[in-house]
Amino acid sequence: MNVLVVNAGSSSLKYQLFDTATEKVLAKGNCERIGDGGLFTHKLPDNPDLNVKIEIDIPNHTEATKIVVKYLTDPVHGVVKSMDEIEAVGHRIVHGGAYLKESVLVNADVLEKLEGCRDLAPLHTAAHLMGIHGCLEVMPNTPQVVVMDTAFHSTMPAEAYTYPLPKKMCEKYHIRRYGFHGTSHRYVSGEMAKLLDKPVEETKIVTCHIGNGSSISAVKGGKVIDTSMGFTPLDGIMMGTRCGSIDPAIVPFIMEKENMTPAEVNNFMNKKCGFLGVTDELSSDCREIEEGYMKNDPICVDTFKLLAYQIKKFIGSYTAAMNGLDAVVFTAGIGENTPLIRALACENMEFYGIKLDAAKNDAAHHQGDSLEISAADSKVKVYVIPTNEELVIARDTEAIAKAL
Ligand code: ADP
Secondary structure, eight states, X not given: OEEEEEEEOSSOEEEEEEETTTTEEEEEEEEESTTSSOEEEEEOTTOGGGOEEEEOOOOSHHHHHHHHHHHHTXXXXXXXXXXXXXXXXXXXXXXXXXTOOSOEEOOHHHHHHHHTTTTTSHHHHHHHHHHHHHHHHHOTTSOEEEEETTGGGGGOOHHHHOOSSXXXXXXXXXXXXXXXXXXXXXXXXXXXXXXXXXXXXXOEEEEEEESSSEEEEEEETTXXXXXXXXXXXXXXXXXXXXXXXXXXXHHHHHHHHHTOOHHHHHHHHHHSSHHHHHTTTSOSOHHHHHHHHHTTOHHHXXXXXXXXXXXXXXXXXXXXXXXXOSEEEEEHHHHHHOHHHHHHHHTTOGGGTOOBOHHHHHHOOOOSSOEEOBOTTOSSEEEEOOOOHHHHHHHHHHHHHHTO
């Protein structure tokens, strides 16, 4: 089945067209700067000579969808003959709130539930809805499916998702740990479970999705029992520009000292902290910090140590939560490409049964394959597994569309 996977942001619409029989990407691209000019890229993995990169007016998400369909069906740059050959569309949704706990076909009820998520993730939800409405308008007869980043975490027990705030307030405002990057944690934990020599029900895996945004999950028996991101994607470990968990009392303290409004402090914690803040605005990009680390720049050395220490603490606490550990997985931009962070996070973990093979770790870069980086005598397997959130979305979409 040909499934179009759509990831709509406020000013962008990324897409990939999958042939689910072979799980191959036939074409992929991005509509950027929607509502502010417009830049369109279209790539054909099997035919890069026919790739497209053009500046084109893209006033809204409906027009973006029209451009995507036009190029996918184009006689020269296209990969299908007509729109009918795009058999289903799968949408990535960041926040499914308390309502959407598994992938589902879009209908009026689902659209209403998504509207209900606006309060929890206003920017993301608004963008997703524009993407869905755009596709519904352009492809009214094609089944549309939503796949939520929060869904895989919905199995967490109450002790993992509850914040110690007044119960009534949590209920009134739906305040709880939701967790994010669920599609990624689901994919890499599933791949890891296949590599372990035991039934999935008995597996205990910590998945470390370390990218510009980062989260760590404890996946026991194939189900999430805890995850580091929380009510929003700001919780957990330090990220590119996000601070992660801090003493909550720091928030009103800064607001008072710096005369910030709630919106300003929220923006500050999301955009000015993490790597960017800790390195004194040197960079939010791990690669630049790695360069500094190699030159022994003390700020960069301290930043890497801080990140690695936070990862290490989550691995330790999730091992306690699962009463054991079979495997640790590193994935996403930093997890897949920065051996130094993996080495620092896993150093001095022999007590937990974790021992890396330095040469294998150094050699493991994003290659599309799952690569073991643990030493032969490590009790716990450590792997680098490139994530593939789009493939999970395509698989779920196919399963739902086929059942119609
Ligand atoms: P996002 O959360 O935006 O999806 P990514 O998972 O793409 O982020 O991760 C981006 C981070 O990964 C950046 O800090 C970047 O420096 C780091 N990184 C390191 N090496 C690479 C690489 N070869 N390709 C992409 N990102 C890399």
